[in-house]
Amino acid sequence: MAQLRDPLSRQDRQQQTREALIVAARGVFSEDGYHGASLDRIAREAGFSKGAVYSNFSGKPSLFLAVMDQNLELAKADVRDPFEQPANPASTGRDLAAREGYPLEATQGFALATLEFIASAARDTKLAPQLHHRLSTVLSHYSEIAQMARPDDETLPASDVGKLLAALDQGAGLILLAGDVLPDPAVFYAGMRRLIDPARAASEGRTGG
Template sequence: MDEHPAEPPSRGERQQQTRAALVDAAREVFARDGYHGAGLGEIARIAGYTRGAVYSNFASKADLFLAVMDANLRDIGGRAWDPFDPATTGAGTEVAEVIRGIALATLEFIAVAARDERLSEELAGRVQVLLDLYTRIAAEARADGEPLAAAEVGALLAALDQGVTLLALTGLASIDQRMMRIGLRRLVDPARAATEDARDSRDAPGGPAALHDQVIQQRIAAALRDPALPGGERG
């Protein structure tokens, strides 16, 4: 028997838990209602807190959206990822809709940030994190004799990633995970891609194409399975 029961969480730990719950709830509401349509009261309700908890942790809805972006970037930032790995299982319909909603909300936020100097700087910092991630991928998978610098290839990878998302949102083109990986591979190592693409062309799953979408897919799918998490099934 444990004679030393665990100490209650400190004030700082409680605040971290509150912020994490609000960020998870915000991801759900932003995906469902869009950036402009999302209400802080609704986010607080889903997280299990009052509206005051939102204002005590975030200066504005924009800062809460930036926190959602930060959480997504943290999820993918430390992961080893290789475009030559086999494609993983595609997303279900519900998860795919959430991912699409997040992408649309992000476009709304970008338009808002473009007209605000502080938000523009904050957004640029997040975009740089994504560029650094793709630069790392390019550096680790680059072919011998590649004339472009890793940062240049990384920028092209990020542009492909974001461009695919934009095309998908317009409904004019559908690029699944298999096609996305083929495109990334051809940018990183065209010669190796010719071999790997043939292997992936048979029975490869579809699903969200962008790298960050794949990570968000895993997070959302876990929430849908767990009633205790924001976004999970509720009785």
């Protein structure tokens, strides 16, 4: 009797295992922090042995970077012109912190774990270049937003405006983590608009557009 063949290739199964580990890792890092998270728990949450982690990642830093990369991919899909945002978004300041679609507590938890990782990786000669590469990707994301709505007479390069947008957005996130306080969403988006096109932002503010 002929045996049924597994429709999934070895590569497909490995990819599924990798994705499951990344999902589990995000949850564990969010709950336990970067330093507190254990690979044993991550593997257990994903339904695998610890060996499966080392079959796909070189260690905890590599796994954390993979989670960061997944978050960056989600952010790329959410590039929007701030001038297309409603004047009075229905979302709250808390919703702003959970734009990726995860619960607020998980989003805050992973943000705190990211701060731990940055503090550690920035001092590591092997990890620092990989961290800088992710930072460049983040800045490119904001530069794309700046390029999308920049006025014809703008003299600042889109990359510089992108850095200012990153400072506003990431700074707001740090304030949320430290004190659970964010500006009203309408004010937040007004700030982004003023950085990208001050004249248009002021004009639309006067007309209520």
